[in-house]
Amino acid sequence: MAQFKWVKKDIAEIKRIGATKKRTKKLLNQYKRQGWCDADTWNLDSTLARLIVPRLKRFRDTTKSHPGTTKEAEWNKILDKMIEGFEYAASPEYFGYDGKQLDEALLLFAKYFRHLWS
Numbered sequence: 001m002a003q004f005k006w007v008k009k010d011i012a013e014i015k016r017i018g019a020t021k022k023r024t025k026k027l028l029n030q031y032k033r034q035g036w037c038d039a040d041t042w043n044l045d046s047t048l049a050r051l052i053v054p055r056l057k058r059f060r061d062t063t064k065s066h067p068g069t070t071k072e073a074e075w076n077k078i079l080d081k082m083i084e085g086f087e088y089a090a091s092p093e094y095f096g097y098d099g100k101q102l103d104e105a106l107l108l109f110a111k112y113f114r115h116l117w118s
Contacts, residue, residue: 049089052109056083059116067115082108 019027030037040047056079066075085105088094094102 046090046094049086049094052086053083053090056086056116059118063118065115065118067112078108078112081105082112 027037027039036047060076060079060083066072070078082105085102086109089102089105
């Protein structure tokens, strides 16, 4: 399960910043109980990007539809731009990023949000 990879990564980050065993245990219990923990809110932007990227990729690969204002090839390019921007937001290099790529992805995501269905 992809989310389990996050747990391992988040635990490593929690340990890196010096969280106590008690705090680490609390965060793990939150994961078990609700599927996410307080650590996910520390950088909510990158957490959301990590959720969006695999879903957008799957959508792009499986969708049979596109907005009426676009052709299929154009729609795939739009989806690729969204994916590219969100991938960057999910990466460690995101901090210090100039923002143009992500800004475009966010604008496209907002513009086509209601078209993200098959």
